[in-house]
Amino acid sequence: MMNSFPKALQIDNNTSWQQLLSHTINDPEQLIKLLELPHDYLQGAQTGDAEFSLKVPTPYLNKIKKGDINDPLLRQILPIEAEAQQIPGYVTDPLAEMSANHHEGLIHKYKGRVLIILTGACAINCRYCFRRHFPYQENKLGPKQWQQVLKYLNDDESISEVIFSGGDPLATSDNRLAQMITDLEKIPHLTRLRIHTRLPIVLPQRITPEFTSILENSRFDTVMVLHA
Numbered sequence: 754m755m756n757s758f759p760k761a762l763q764i765d766n767n768t769s770w771q772q773l774l775s776h777t778i779n780d781p782e783q784l785i786k787l788l789e790l791p792h793d794y795l796q797g798a799q800t801g802d803a804e805f806s807l808k809v810p811t812p813y814l815n816k817i818k819k820g821d822i823n824d825p826l827l828r829q830i831l832p833i834e835a836e837a838q839q840i841p842g843y844v845t846d847p848l849a850e851m852s853a854n855h856h857e858g859l860i861h862k863y864k865g866r867v868l869i870i871l872t873g874a875c876a877i878n879c880r881y882c883f884r885r886h887f888p889y890q891e892n893k894l895g896p897k898q899w900q901q902v903l904k905y906l907n908d909d910e911s912i913s914e915v916i917f918s919g920g921d922p923l924a925t926s927d928n929r930l931a932q933m934i935t936d937l938e939k940i941p942h943l944t945r946l947r948i949h950t951r952l953p954i955v956l957p958q959r960i961t962p963e964f965t966s967i968l969e970n971s972r973f974d975t976v977m978v979l980h981a
């Protein structure tokens with residue numbers, strides 16, 4: 754039986770980042786076909802995909818050289834059989850984040866700095882991701898959990914820096930980001946906001962004038978940490 758894949762997204766100047774985010778390539782067979790890779794890689798890609806699903810946005814896909822199994826951009830996203838191997842000493846929480854996950858959506862590991870898991874969503878699934886096993890389902894940041902995070906930050910005057918992380922914090926809407934930043938700005942001892950993101954690299958359309966104006970208008974020192 755022939756496989757029918759979703760139609761490839763045609764990108765032009767009017768394609769929004771939200772459209773690009775919702776039209777990713779998720780099927781290893783489609784990836785191999787689109788990139789004209791040897792069919793021998795399919796089984797391994799399906800095995801790796803079962804461990805951690807394939808996800809590639811079109812702007813990133815378009816930069817991969819067709820037919821080149823060693824293209825470094827491809828190797829960041831191509832699932833492989835070795836991902837299913839059992840390796841002694843391998844741990845699912847390599848940065849020991851679970852012991853610092855004091856509240857849903859919050860990791861407080863270092864003095865003065867708190868990391869917030871805004872969302873579990875990413876535009877791309879990187880094969881080396883250190884959060885591939887992170888329990889995002891137990892860290893959903895709904896309105897109630899957000900109020901608890903704000904209270905936590907309010908109560909600890911030693912905290913001066915907040916990191917927006919995920920998943921990818923820029924997978925969330927500008928409205929939500931703006932509201933969260935406004936809430937944080939009411940806490941006087943917070944001075945710096947860091948945004949850890951891979952989206953500008955894999956889906957540059959995400960950097961909208963609305964987003965940059967949110968940062969320009971914030972009272973925080975803002976730092977973008979790009980994951981490249």
Ligand code: SF4
Nearest residue numbers: 875878879882920951
């Ligand atoms: S973008 Fe970051 S969080 Fe998302 S899969 Fe890649 S490394 Fe992991």
